[in-house]
Amino acid sequence: MTEAPQGELTLRDIVEVLRRHRVYLWTLPLVFAALALIYGFFIAEPTYASTATLSVAPVQVQAQLEQRIQVQQATPITFEGLRALALSEEVVGEVWEALRKEGRLPTRWQDQGALRGIERMMRDLKVKDISPKQQVVNPNQVPPIVASFTVQAPDPQVAAKAANLWVEAVKRRVNAIPLARLEASLKALEEQIAPAEKAYREAQARWEAFTKTTTLPQDKAELDAKTAERVSLDQELAGLERDLAAVGGRIQATLAEVRRQEAIVPIGTPPEQLVVINKRLKEAQAALKAETERARQAYLAAAKALEAFRAKDRTAQWQDELKQLSSRLADVGVRLAQIATERASKEASLKEVERALAGEPKALDLVREVVADPVVATVVAKGDLSALAGLRLKVQEVNPAYAPLLAQAVGLRSQIGSLEAEEKALLKEQEAISQRVASLKQLLAAQEREKEAITLEYATKKAAYEAFRARYDQIASLTARDLTFDNPNPEYQRLRSALIDAQAEEARLLARKAALQARIAQVEARLGLLKERVAKAQVEQDTVNQALDLAKNAYLALAQKRTDLGIQIASNQEAWASVLAPAYPVYEKVAPKRGLLLALAVALGLMIGVMTAFVAEALRPQERATG
Numbered sequence: 001m002t003e004a005p006q007g008e009l010t011l012r013d014i015v016e017v018l019r020r021h022r023v024y025l026w027t028l029p030l031v032f033a034a035l036a037l038i039y040g041f042f043i044a045e046p047t048y049a050s051t052a053t054l055s056v057a058p059v060q061v062q063a064q065l066e067q068r069i070q071v072q073q074a075t076p077i078t079f080e081g082l083r084a085l086a087l088s089e090e091v092v093g094e095v096w097e098a099l100r101k102e103g104r105l106p107t108r109w110q111d112q113g114a115l116r117g118i119e120r121m122m123r124d125l126k127v128k129d130i131s132p133k134q135q136v137v138n139p140n141q142v143p144p145i146v147a148s149f150t151v152q153a154p155d156p157q158v159a160a161k162a163a164n165l166w167v168e169a170v171k172r173r174v175n176a177i178p179l180a181r182l183e184a185s186l187k188a189l190e191e192q193i194a195p196a197e198k199a200y201r202e203a204q205a206r207w208e209a210f211t212k213t214t215t216l217p218q219d220k221a222e223l224d225a226k227t228a229e230r231v232s233l234d235q236e237l238a239g240l241e242r243d244l245a246a247v248g249g250r251i252q253a254t255l256a257e258v259r260r261q262e263a264i265v266p267i268g269t270p271p272e273q274l275v276v277i278n279k280r281l282k283e284a285q286a287a288l289k290a291e292t293e294r295a296r297q298a299y300l301a302a303a304k305a306l307e308a309f310r311a312k313d314r315t316a317q318w319q320d321e322l323k324q325l326s327s328r329l330a331d332v333g334v335r336l337a338q339i340a341t342e343r344a345s346k347e348a349s350l351k352e353v354e355r356a357l358a359g360e361p362k363a364l365d366l367v368r369e370v371v372a373d374p375v376v377a378t379v380v381a382k383g384d385l386s387a388l389a390g391l392r393l394k395v396q397e398v399n400p401a402y403a404p405l406l407a408q409a410v411g412l413r414s415q416i417g418s419l420e421a422e423e424k425a426l427l428k429e430q431e432a433i434s435q436r437v438a439s440l441k442q443l444l445a446a447q448e449r450e451k452e453a454i455t456l457e458y459a460t461k462k463a464a465y466e467a468f469r470a471r472y473d474q475i476a477s478l479t480a481r482d483l484t485f486d487n488p489n490p491e492y493q494r495l496r497s498a499l500i501d502a503q504a505e506e507a508r509l510l511a512r513k514a515a516l517q518a519r520i521a522q523v524e525a526r527l528g529l530l531k532e533r534v535a536k537a538q539v540e541q542d543t544v545n546q547a548l549d550l551a552k553n554a555y556l557a558l559a560q561k562r563t564d565l566g567i568q569i570a571s572n573q574e575a576w577a578s579v580l581a582p583a584y585p586v587y588e589k590v591a592p593k594r595g596l597l598l599a600l601a602v603a604l605g606l607m608i609g610v611m612t613a614f615v616a617e618a619l620r621p622q623e624r625a626t627g
Contacts, residue, residue, distance in 0.1 A: 005434045006286060017613060017617045018280060018613060020613075020617070022613075024416065028605040028606070029602045029605030029606045032602065033605065047153070048152070048154070049150055049151070049152045050150070050151055050159035050160040050584065050586050051150045051581075052164055052167040052581065053146065053149075053165050053167075053579070053580040054144075054148075054149060054170060054577060054578070054579055054580065055577070055579075055580045056144060056145040056147075057144045057577075058143075077145075077177060079129045079131070079145050082127070083147070084126075089118060091548065092166075092171075092254060093118050094165075096117060096121055099158070099162060104155075104157075105117070106155065106158060108153075108154065109124075111598065116135065124152040124153065125151055126150040127147055127154075128147065129151055131145050131231045132146065144579065145571040149583075151569075156585035157585050158581040159583070159585070159586070160586075167583070168579070171577040172440050189562050193562060195555050196558050197341065197555050197559075198341055200554070201332075201337030201338070202334045202338075203544075203551040203552070205330060205332075205333025206330045206334065206548075207547075208333055210541065210544045213326035214537055215533075216538065218445070219534050222284065226523055226527050230520070230523050230527060233523060234520070236516060237424055237517070240513050240516060241513075244509050244513065246507050247506045251506060254502060288471065288472050288607075289472060292468040296465050299461040299462050299465040302454070302458040302461040303462075305457070306458045309451060315444060318443055318444050318447070322440050325433050325437050326437070329437070332426050332429060332430050333430070334542075336426055336427070339422060343416060347416060350409060350412040350413065350416065353409045356405055357402070357406060386462055456519060459519060460515045462518065463518050464514075467511035467514055468511075470510075471507045568604040
């Protein structure tokens with residue numbers, strides 16, 4: 001058998017070394033095992049784990065795609081967000097504070113030096129995603145998030161309590177995420193609704209002022225009446241034209257027949273007949289002259305009345321005043337709307353201040369030593385104050401928080417009183433303006449009726465005078481020879497008489513036509529004025545109504561949205577996060593693991609024993625080989 005080279009250990013040598021030092025191989029593992037058992041049973045703090053399960057269901061979101069409402073699902077939070085929320089200092093601090101108030105906070109979670117208890121508690125908290133791995137066929141469906149919340153504590157009851165508090169805190173915050181969004185939307189909406197309400201009130205005030213001052217309904221009614229009258233006048237004028245044409249044709253036919261009769265029977269009027277005719281002609285000329293003079297006097301009187309009316313006409317002045325009052329009435333209405341908004345805001349602020357003022361006492365009861373009172377100290381400054389030591393003096397001082405609140409409340413009351421006084425004055429002014437506007441409307445209507453009557457009278461008298469004057473000019477140039485006729489010819493006499501009657505009828509029809517034309521011209525002028533006023537007022541009314549509708553719709557939409565958000569917040573009954581399984585005490589220890597500790601201790605002791613055996617072998621004196 002060959003020998004091993006010098007300095008090389010064989011398996012036999014190793015076994016021999018371990019045999020010689022076997023005491024280390026069993027004593028050290030035994031010692032470590034004993035220490036591990038002592039630590040596991042007597043020193044190490046037992047740890048129990050308790051787990052609660054939380055489920056976060058997806059919410060339904062409406063999306064409009066290609067003009068179709070499609071309902072999709074989305075989770076209010078991801079697992080990473082849920083884990084970050086669960087392990088946040090705010091949530092863990094809430095659980096830690098609740099356990100501290102109940103006196104169930106373990107020593108391992110209490111503050112120690114620079115390390116806070118919350119940070120030490122976080123070491124024993126674990127969040128794990130246990131969502132089922134299922135394949136979703138519909139892409140619009142999102143599986144829920146299921147997470148386990150595990151708490152390790154030295155007491156199973158504390159572990160279960162902490163786990164339940166923890167999962168409830170997380171559930172509240174997850175469910176509050178949509179609510180926080182709704183509240184943020186409501187806050188943003190409240191900031192928009194105040195100017196929208198103000199704009200609506202101002203538009204409403206302008207509309208009311210326009211309604212009170214406009215004459216659009218009366219102008220429309222008068223425009224319809226004048227239009228109907230214009231149609232009636234046209235019809236009457238057309239009938240009159242037909243009558244004039246018929247009379248003109250009759251005159252021409254009669255005149256032709258008169259001339260034919262003159263050719264048949266020569267005229268030879270006797271001198272005595274000429275005298276009678278001349279006398280009657282002069283009488284007719286004198287009567288027509290007198291009638292023409294009366295028509296002229298009536299025409300001059302109508303012209304004077306028209307001039308007098310124009311001198312006292314205040315239509316333009318009243319219309320300007322009406323416009324100014326309309327503008328002022330609109331400004332008053334806008335200011336009243338602003339006062340109502342400001343008053344409501346200040347009254348709300350006053351209620352808050354009064355509520356805060358009710359919680360603050362006017363005076364505070366203070367207790368201090370007698371010697372600390374400056375008055376007492378001054379009186380007994382030369383004496384011995386030792387007898388007064390320890391004596392207490394109860395005094396009252398003004399609460400420093402009460403005075404600012406009281407001043408604020410007084411200021412708000414003063415401002416509200418000023419607004420009420422201004423509102424009262426504006427209401428009185430509004431009532432006075434409304435009465436003046438109504439009076440101006442009546443005055444303008446009466447003025448226009450008077451103007452229409454005087455103008456019509458003037459046109460009628462003028463037309464009559466012109467007709468009489470034209471007829472007088474025709475008769476004034478006649479002589480007795482122009483009117484001679486042959487008495488023996490009765491047909492000539494009849495035709496001459498019929499011709500005179502037809503000419504008189506034509507004169508009456510012409511005078512009536514002139515009056516009708518004057519009336520038509522007047523109605524046309526009034527129609528033009530009314531059309532202009534109605535068009536202008538209609539544009540203004542459309543502008544005011546459109547502004548009111550836009551402001552009203554915007555305000556009502558915001559108010560309805562605010563109501564919907566308020567109802568949705570108040571009835572926030574939909575819970576997206578729910579506890580699937582609450583935690584309960586588990587009395588099976590998760591730490592310390594005594595078997596594992598024992599195995600590790602034995603292994604460590606055996607390893608150290610082997611190392612110690614080899615070290616001892618190396619330190620043992622080498623035996624000299626004998627002969």
